[in-house]
Amino acid sequence: MLTGEEIARACVIDARVTRPKKPQVLAAKLPGKKISGVTRRGKYLRLELVGGSMMVIHLRMTGVLTYVEKGAGQSNWPHLSLILEFTGGDSLVFQDQRRFGTAALLTAPEAASLFGRLGPEPLTRSFGAVQLARLVRNRKRPVKSLLLDQGVIAGIGNIYADEALFRARIHPLRDAGSLNEAEVKRLSGAIKSTLRDAIKLEGSSISNYRSARGRRGRFQETFRVHRRQGEPCPGCGGSVEKTRVGGRGTYFCPVCQKMTPG
DNA sequence: CGTTAGCCCTGCTGGC
DNA sequence: TGCCAGCAGGGCTAAC
Numbered sequence: 001m002l003t004g005e006e007i008a009r010a011c012v013i014d015a016r017v018t019r020p021k022k023p024q025v026l027a028a029k030l031p032g033k034k035i036s037g038v039t040r041r042g043k044y045l046r047l048e049l050v051g052g053s054m055m056v057i058h059l060r061m062t063g064v065l066t067y068v069e070k071g072a073g074q075s076n077w078p079h080l081s082l083i084l085e086f087t088g089g090d091s092l093v094f095q096d097q098r099r100f101g102t103a104a105l106l107t108a109p110e111a112a113s114l115f116g117r118l119g120p121e122p123l124t125r126s127f128g129a130v131q132l133a134r135l136v137r138n139r140k141r142p143v144k145s146l147l148l149d150q151g152v153i154a155g156i157g158n159i160y161a162d163e164a165l166f167r168a169r170i171h172p173l174r175d176a177g178s179l180n181e182a183e184v185k186r187l188s189g190a191i192k193s194t195l196r197d198a199i200k201l202e203g204s205s206i207s208n209y210r211s212a213r214g215r216r217g218r219f220q221e222t223f224r225v226h227r228r229q230g231e232p233c234p235g236c237g238g239s240v241e242k243t244r245v246g247g248r249g250t251y252f253c254p255v256c257q258k259m260t261p262g
Numbered sequence: 263c264g265t266t267a268g269c270c271c272t273g274c275t276g277g278c
Numbered sequence: 279t280g281c282c283a284g285c286a287g288g289g290c291t292a293a294c
Contacts, residue, residue, distance in 0.1 A: 016270085020290095043288075061287055062272085079272090098271045100288070141264065150289080158287065206286090207273080247266075248287070 002047065002067070005086040006034045016099050017081040029105055030055070030084070042118045042154030052108035057094065063101030064210045066093045097208055118154040122191045129185040136176040136184060143179065144172035145246035147191070156191065158248045159204055159219075162226040164194040166235075171257040172243075172250050180261045197222065225251040 010030040015023040034050040045065070047055035059065065068075070070089030082094040082103055094103060106114065119135070120127050135152055136143070146152050147161040156164070165172050167190035170183055179187065203209055203217030206227070210216060220227075224234050229242040233253035243250050 019270085058288080060289085096271095097273075098287090100271065102289095139263095145265095148288090249285085 002035050002038050002092065004035065005088065005090065007031055007084055008087045009083075009085040011083045011085070013080040013082060014096075014099060017094065017096070017101060017103050019102065021104060026082075026103065026105055041115050041121070042150055043157070044115070046111075054106045054108070054111045055103065056106050056111065056114070057103045058101055059096070060098070060100035060102075062097040062208055064095045064208065065212055066095070066210070066214060067091075067212050068093055118150055119152045120154065122153055122155060122188075123195055127188070127192075129181075129188045132188040132191075133181070133184045136179055139176040141176055142173045142245050143170060143176040143187075144248075144250060146176040148246060148248065153191070155195070158250075159206075159223070159226050160191075160194050160198060162251050163224060164190040166225045166252060166257060167194060169235075169256050169258070171254075171259045172245050172252050174259060178261060183261065225253060227251060 007030045010026045012018060012023040012026055017023070018026060033053070035047050036050045037048040039046045039048060043058060045057040045059070047057070049055060057063075057065065062079075063081075068091045077093055077095055079095045079097045079099075080093070081096045081099070081101065084092040084094075086092075094101065120131060132153075136146065139146055144161050144165060147156050147164065148158065162172070164187065168183065168186040170179065170187060198204060198217075198219040201217055201219040201222065202211050202215055204219040204223075205216040206220055225240050227249075228240045229251060231240050232238070233240055233256060235253060235256040238253060238255040240251055241254055243252075
């Protein structure tokens with residue numbers, strides 16, 4: 001249980017994890033801090049600390065956080081980036097194969113500034129067709145790059161954008177502003193159902209992702225188009241195609257996901 | 263307002 | 279079998 005733990009020591013194993021800030025700051029400032037809560041905003045994991053500051057962790061693609069209980073025994077941890085040791089003897093281990101992940105200690109105003117730049121949370125009750133319609137209105141850019149823009153909607157990654165657009169039967173290159181009312185409604189529902197299903201299956205373990213309890217996710221077993229280039233579309237049996245949108249690999253069914261409104 | 267390119271990084275894949 | 283180029287992607291900056 002992270003909430004209530006007091007940090008005894010912060011060991012930065014790989015200095016790249018704190019970029020662009022200096023790694024010494026964590027080791028100097030974290031000891032003695034108590035965790036008052038654990039929350040998520042977009043793709044950021046937040047350890048809220050008593051006093052208002054915040055430890056903000058972003059796993060990117062290959063980061064893995066593991067909660068290790070006291071007396072769990074020795075374990076070999078490849079790609080170690082950071083270890084937080086708690087006064088009770090438990091610890092939190094951050095591994096990251098590709099070293100893209102980050103951990104930062106932010107003051108309350110710094111955190112407010114970072115999270116204030118993020119768009120709304122798609123899984124909240126207030127997010128729906130009405131709010132999505134406002135976000136796409138007059139936006140002349142591919143709907144997929146809009147979905148990936150964290151300042152527009154928070155938390156949608158490449159996998160989930162592809163899968164949500166397929167579920168909504170919308171071509172990833174459609175101009176966001178060209179979506180009609182029915183399409184906006186389908187897309188808002190598809191975003192929610194895709195994210196909910198992924199959470200239920202504990203995420204997508206394409207390579208090394210593991211939950212905090214060390215388990216692999218299973219959402220990748222249910223991908224309908226993502227990374228399925230050349231395979232049959234589950235909707236029509238046609239061939240799934242691949243293209244690039246905003247520099248990201250993009251998978252879709254050209255039959256089910258039309259460029260024309262409908 | 264918007265785009266693309268490049269950077270960061272390492273492990274896997276495919277071609278020869 | 280072994281080598282090497284290319285790919286994967288989230289967030290950021292720079293250039294346009």
